[in-house]
Amino acid sequence: MEKIPSAKPRYLEEDPTLEQRWQALRLNVQTCYERLTRASNKDIFQEAEVMGAQDHMTIASVNPLQIGTQLDHLLAWYREQKPLQEVICWYLHPAPPKDLEALLLARGFAPNWQAHWMWCDLRHLSPHHNRPANLDIRVSENELAWEVDDLPYYDPQDVPNLAALHNAYPQHSPALLAFQHQQIVGRCMLNFTMGQWGIAGLFAMGVVPSARKQGIGTALAHAACKLAQQMGCHHVVLNATPLGEPVYRRVGFQSMGYTDTWLLPSQTLAALAPSTDEVRFLEAVGQGEIPILDTIGNRLEKRIFHETLPGGLMSLDIAVRCHQPAAAAWLVAHGAPLDILSAWDLGWKDQIPGLLATQPELVNLQRGQWQATPLHIAIERDDLELVKLLLTVPNDLEIKDAVFQATALDWAHHFQRDEIIQLLENHRLKSARKQ
Template structure:
């Protein structure tokens, strides 16, 4: 079978490029449907967004010479025309390589790492058991916003007038005994990198682990194959990877995302010196840090304040793996936590901090209010678990996202050694 208008032969690099191209085109169509705009200047492509929808920055291709100015202009645009939020997507490595540092310095926060996956549709696996009473139909019109707890229920399907070809965007709605329980979307692109992009696979929580997510993904794949497509691409979380692998998808590589919380950014946008300082911390550039010190009133309060991205300068140094910058910050008066010390490789300091203040083992970190033991369970880090247990932590403490203890996290993730350590501690 010939595929004259789509990608015909692809290695992992081409599949990764096809995934980026598909995402970029999808963002553009969504923006136009919502009455927004799409900009493409000097390697920076982004959608405008508005108060009800986010802006998307699609796989920048910037240079060392133009990245700073281009990103400054983007942030100026956001201050003048605030979107609901903003997200920046990139392949790995980013372009330029320090793109993430530049974004973090300007107010973006670290995001999740999408796992790019690809599939030759001639090899899709179809022999899967699905629940009795499950039906799947194509439907771009019905509203799913009333389906309780359905992920991506508010996704808006672009109007046919904004698409490049008939059937470019198709949604698959799954019902179990007549009630909507899941859905998925396929978005088709053409040309040398033309592929079928799979998006917005969601199943209501009470009907998960029944094969419904697999069924709506398969429906999208078969639709694309019937349209003459050779390859499908998607981005997955670690939780969804196994489902896609069972259909035949293979992991290509992980990418990057960064996200902007508009209200927080507008309430305290960083000044140019603030950006320079954060960039120097992120790069571990002590020479620039020394040069900036006389220009800024680096009081302890200033150094320990929360930046526009929700991180402190110390947390930024930890995130960017810059122990040299962290040492500089400590010398200038910045504080650090047991988790900071552990992640920087300051193991003796972490032990000493817990010995001096055992109650710090129960400190909650971040938006999810995770404790040291939650991080240890998530990372499958037995050494961190043992260290935390020396301070006799409260094993009943729960995070705010899943309302689960560290033991429950370890059990869910299948980290049996951590489970054993925590069970023994009880």
């Protein structure tokens, strides 16, 4: 257990440089997951600047000569943890170093969302806001199993771990609870780090869907910042979702930038660990090292060219993600199947009409964790040119993704792609007339 300081705690001074902010952010995020893991009597993996906790891992910096070995050691450690569970990998710098993604994807990690970090200098905290009527915000250093099933980032099964966290670090991890009519409608948690890089991190901010757009999120974030200010802290940092970003800007937060995250799926950990040759081959795909592909590819089973890997990607996906068209061409020449999105992302647009003519089923191919079609992905990207190309052939517009159970048209409405909605409606009408 950390020693609670008896004297007034020290925090990061006012007017830090951008690099000092990132240093403080890295320490705060790492400390949050380390505290939660240790409070739950779980082990921590630490090797240089790579840390593994129960369901989160962080990479604070990369030594190019050591990072591959460190990742291998970390994966071996995660495979020994029971039960196996998926892990989010955070890279806590605004730009990942060259080849980091190739090293991660080669080991079974999957691409994940980007984190949007926002920073509030508490001198610029918005002084006033309209708090909703009948809203009561309470600070709690305990955790109870609240009877609410739609509060984001809250699971009653996590309550024992959260209670242990508050008990182990009572001055470092207060929770703020929002009540309306004696019902909990929102929650967030602060994580305080102290010393030269000390700041407050705002985590697990959530408001139940039925209570949104009333100013509750704004009130919660403002109350959390006021609490940090009362503690003597000068700065608060958080990771904003697109839904939360305008809320935080109203409070006084400004964008610091984006960082990458990856997902280590449980199926990667459950699968047989890949051989050294397989990992090196996939690294070479992501790094565009054609001589290594020539050397190692000849002694690997051909399934590595066309089968889905445990992390959910195919070898060609790694070449596409890492912007390696030469490696992609090598894979296709050796039997890797070329799909529409890969061709599009590689800049091989002239090949797509031929693909659609010879393999029309590719237009409805469902891939990835979401099991989304090319049309779903084109809509998410707001890529009107790709949508128009995909609609030149028959589409099954009733296909639903596996996560949201939504059609392409549902996605267009969700993302408010008005021009694409009109295209899909017209396409559907034309198809109906032909039947």
